[in-house]
Amino acid sequence: MVQPSTFFALDHLTAGRLFGGIDRAWELLPRLPDVVASWLDGRQVIEGEVMAGAVIGPEPVFVAAGARIEPGAYLCGPAYVGPGAVIRHGAYVRQNCILLDGAVLGHASEMKNSVMLPGAKAPHFAYLGDSILGSRVNLGAGTKLSNLSITALRHQKTLTVQIDGVVYDTGLTKLGAILGDDVQTGCNVVLNPGTLLGRGARVYPNTSVRGYHGPGEILKLRQHVETAKWR
Numbered sequence: 001m002v003q004p005s006t007f008f009a010l011d012h013l014t015a016g017r018l019f020g021g022i023d024r025a026w027e028l029l030p031r032l033p034d035v036v037a038s039w040l041d042g043r044q045v046i047e048g049e050v051m052a053g054a055v056i057g058p059e060p061v062f063v064a065a066g067a068r069i070e071p072g073a074y075l076c077g078p079a080y081v082g083p084g085a086v087i088r089h090g091a092y093v094r095q096n097c098i099l100l101d102g103a104v105l106g107h108a109s110e111m112k113n114s115v116m117l118p119g120a121k122a123p124h125f126a127y128l129g130d131s132i133l134g135s136r137v138n139l140g141a142g143t144k145l146s147n148l149s150i151t152a153l154r155h156q157k158t159l160t161v162q163i164d165g166v167v168y169d170t171g172l173t174k175l176g177a178i179l180g181d182d183v184q185t186g187c188n189v190v191l192n193p194g195t196l197l198g199r200g201a202r203v204y205p206n207t208s209v210r211g212y213h214g215p216g217e218i219l220k221l222r223q224h225v226e227t228a229k230w231r
Contacts, residue, residue: 007180131176
């Protein structure tokens with residue numbers, strides 16, 4: 001239930017490399033600094049388009065041919081930006097991030113210690129902290145992947161995940177979300193620390209989600225809307 005292959009198709013060569021030797025999907029996250037460092041080998045290589053007004057810091061960075069960094073984006077690094085990936089205006093890429101083929105990090109979105117598999121998109125006003133987005137994931141505007149549990153921090157505990165009655169200790173104090181291939185969220189969704197969504201799950205707008213939800217599940221927020229005359 002927690003293996004990478006449960007959440008992601010690993011037939012993409014680079015995705016397969018990422019999860020090699022990993023038993024539980026979240027185990028990739030603490031390894032990201034070493035993975036990114038091994039891929040970059042201390043170099044900064046820019047093969048794609050860095051538009052005027054974009055800023056790339058001094059850290060090792062790889063921007064593949066066909067990738068585009070738009071004006072106003074800041075790529076701190078270390079980071080790997082794959083072919084066809086786009087980092088749009090006003091986006092902020094922090095340390096140890098990987099965007100694979102065709103991934104999109106959009107306007108006013110921030111990414112830190114996270115992975116976007118091929119075709120994953122966080123197009124508008126998103127926060128991705130210590131998270132993994134599967135292929136073709138799409139985050140609605142304003143979706144936040146929160147990565148720090150105040151309760152766990154207060155009690156100096158690591159985050160746990162319960163699936164079918166089994167409790168898994170992730171060993172992590174920071175864990176955002178693990179989103180399987182083709183997951184979609186509506187606008188202004190909050191995924192609380194340690195949220196896991198199976199392939200193809202859907203989350204309706206304005207919903208706050210925590211814990212594990214399986215493949216194809218639809219999570220809806222029900223609310224009563226009252227109308228009245230103001231004059």
